[in-house]
Amino acid sequence: MNMWRSVESWCALWIHRHQSTINFVLLVVAYILYLLIGAGIFSAVELPYEKELREELKAIRRDFLNNHTCVSDAHLDKLLARALEASNYGVSVLGNDTDHNWGFVSSLFFASTVLTTTGYGHTVPLSDEGKGFCIFYSLLGIPVTLFFLSTCVERLVMLLSRRPVSYFHRRWAMSKPRLALLHATALAIIMAVIFLIIPSWIFLHLEKNWNFLESLYFCFISLTTIGLGDYVPGETHSKGASPHPQLYRLAITVYLLLGLVCVLVVMETFCELPQLRRFRQKFYRENVRDLDSETTNIIDRDHMSEQLAETADHMSPSDPQTVITSVSEQAETMRHNGTSIPYIPPSASAVN
Structure with a gap:
């Protein structure tokens, strides 16, 4: 009986000493499980649509060859391969009356997406010189952009988060952790309305082929720097549909930069919450002796x-x-x- 008690006591002591390591291992397992669950859900939802699209393309190709016997299968493959290659470089065989992808404003939009690591992928350098310059430009520009964004975020967090929380904490004598949580939630809601809901409504009216979900999807994917590139505003605009396409592209560039800064402000505000700091401490052990005074x-x-x-x-x-x-x-x-x-x-x- 005493032996079992000693074993239980030793196990409890070992768990107590290595609690942060155990929590970290559980966090890694939970994250991997989250990835697997996401992959399973995406596969279950998207795979039927992919199979349907493949069958539709095969039927269209078969009907085209049957109706145009003068066109050989090899020539059609060559045409489609070239069209797809050009499409990967942002040049489409459809709607070639639109403005060039490498005008100054369009290049400015491309530079902003590169430096913010959004990277839509709809427009990429065509020449070897452009590819080489993109490497050098990004190598220097991305760290500078991160420094610039961190500086802006630090000043805005002080102005929009720390000072208001300190002011209302002194004014209302309210618990600071609770007040900080309420403030962070209110700030996230306000930013979501300004930089997600309202822009989605604007894109809904400017982009004729988008619905509200697609507009909201573009805003979220862009501001989180995921940048899948399946939806890019201004790509469907012809000269008749948009009288000022360059101004429209410039406004989108400004929106993306401001929205990214505000998203970082909200994230930094939540990271500074006392509740979140205490929760993070469960996954690592701070050695006070290793810290400076x-x-x-x-x-x-x-x-x-x-x-x-x-x-x-x-x-x-x-x-x-x-x-x-x-x-x-x-x-x-x-x-x-x-x-x-x-x-x-x-x-x-x-x-x-």
């Missing part, structure tokens, strides 16, 4: 601020403003002294 002090101050906020949130004094001032003063004193003494509520005389 400044990082350790920052972590201690964060924990101290959260504890003070939770303490103030659970108290119900007669004068809320007095408690808020007391909490702020004690937090500032602790930060100055580098101590982590517990918060002491004010006495009744001090409150009165």
Whole structure:
């Protein structure tokens, strides 16, 4: 009996010591399982449509050869192969009255999709010189773009997330983790309306061949930098359908850049949530001895601020403003002294 208790105690101790590693392994298994489930669902949904499309193309090809006996099978294959090759380079045998793919504005749109790693793939360099320059341009431009976006996102997060949360935390004496979660949710909803719903409605009216789901699909795929390239605005516009195709393409470029910045702001806001930080800590173990003194002090101050906020949130004094001032003063004193003494509520005389 004692042996089983000792084994159970040893197992419990081992699990406790390696809890973060176990959680990480479970996370890896869950992610692989998520990939497998997604692959199974995509295969089950899309494979019947692919088979139907293949049968339809075979029937069209067979009918064309039967109705045009002067055309040989080999010549038709050569024509189709060349047409498909040109289509992969953004040149279609249909609608060749549209503007060129490598005008200045179209090239600007291509450069933005390359540097933001969206990469639709509908327009690619035709020449060897263009391919070589694209490698050099991307090698230098992608890190610069990431630096530029991170700088913009940091300033916007400070303006749109940290300052409002700190202001309302002082104003309402509300728990900061709860307030940050509400703020992040509201910010995500507002950004979704501005950069997903409204643009989808606009594309619905500008792109005659798109429905609302396809417009929403394009906006989401583009702003998340997935960029599948199956839907690209302006590709179906002829000169008669769009009087200002270059201006339209330029507006789309500006929209994609602004939308990408806002998506990154929302993601960074959620990543800074205290709830998410605590959840991430379940999957790795921080060795405090390996951290420098400044990082350790920052972590201690964060924990101290959260504890003070939770303490103030659970108290119900007669004068809320007095408690808020007391909490702020004690937090500032602790930060100055580098101590982590517990918060002491004010006495009744001090409150009165």
